[in-house]
Amino acid sequence: MPLGADASAIVIAEKVRCGAISAQRIVEDVLADIQIRNASFNCFTRVLAETARKAAKVIDQKVMDGVDPGPLAGVPFGAKDLFDIAGIPTTAGAKLRLNAPPAKSDAEVVARLKRAGAILIGTLNMDEFAYGFATVNAHFGPTRNPHDPSRLAGGSSGGSAAAVAAGLVPIALGSDTNGSIRVPASLCGIWGIRPADNVIPMNGVFPFVEILDTVGPFARSLAELVLVYDLLSDSKRSSSDLQPRVARLDGWFERNADPEALQAVDAVMKHVGSYAVAKMPEAEAARSASHLMTAAQGGAFHLESLRHHAIDYDPAVRDRLLAGTMLPAGNYLKAIAFRTYYRDKIRELFKRFDILIAPSTPVVAPRIDQATMIVDGKPAQARANLGLYTQPLSLAGIPIVSAPLNRPGRLPFGLQFATWPGREGMLFQLLSQLESDGFLGAHAPPSEF
């Protein structure tokens, strides 16, 4: 019995585990689908067909032998091209790393999914060195939004988000430094989570800004997202019967927002019976601190490579990294000091609230050729400003889900639901309720794409 391209990870695993369908069949169907449809979206940078076939054979043998093949048995997944995959170079989206030494072992999160029975299908496109919100890669080309291929998928984990949204794979791994999971999840209309700091291991992940880097999954439903999150997470999640104290973030998080995004926040707040407003007056400064830390740490990390290979970098990435190398230390240290101060403020905020809501992106996906968007009444670079609402929350180090608004037939966008570390169970319960009640949910892209 063949499964559709958009079959969920949960359905696939159930059927593989009980022998109703073979993992090898799943893999062949996925590989054939990628062969036909990947060119429309440019999600995959490398398809690992033979290793996927071998892994599927092992899963099927386990099922035949009565050995537990794992909770994700036969589930295909993709990984952003900054996770180490044993035997191939980790490109981090860079031409100059195409011939890097092959990774000796899998990144820990890739290994965890494999141990759970999932099957790695390939590596996914990204902004070079994860420095961007667009997934417009000078060497590997742009990833296109499955809901409208003339538009951005968002970034930097755009290949991951688009592959899941297009139904090429049910789950994918990405990374989020300043919003690189939440921005593409929003623009592609799927679920994504930036975990709290130090909850999901970073071993074997090519670094961007180590003080801000996190990794997490994408999925088309909350149940799949939570299933994968729990497998990747180092911490046990507790559930809660308490009614969460929910508030909307105003000020910075409402400036420049699409009116429809604000209406969606209103609707969710009304549905949960809360009219609370949370003030975060530090948000703009937090975004600026993130910018400065990103440029300085990214620049410092790449300086030696830039001395020898500057010409091989994506020019848009190179310019920002070089500028970062020139940032005075005092400005960087001020950003670091601000981060400590800001986290204290956020801790105080979460003494009064459990969940904070804000749009994930200010707008729906811009067209790939759209250079600017309006920010504070003035034209500003569209790609740089897609992280307006994600960057301030990144600096807080808290768990944040980008959830797709239920708006079938229209370009997607998402809302951020942020909570305090340790309250993820409460957050998932609220999101499950909102998904059941029809406020949140992913939709398949138009069939013509």
Added chain:
Amino acid sequence: MLMQSEPKSFQIDVSKLLDLCIPDECVAGIETSLELLRNHARILDAYVLQVEIEAVNDGDQN
């Protein structure tokens, strides 16, 4: 504790990048990125200064 400061912008001589052995053609577009960083440094400075002033005012009132 935030570091007290005044809002001000940093200036950089881009030619210094040549000391880092970066080829000429690779520094041509850097000024836009530097200006972006200057803007963010100004925003952060302004916020920090405002917090410091409020802290001083609160202290006066107490």
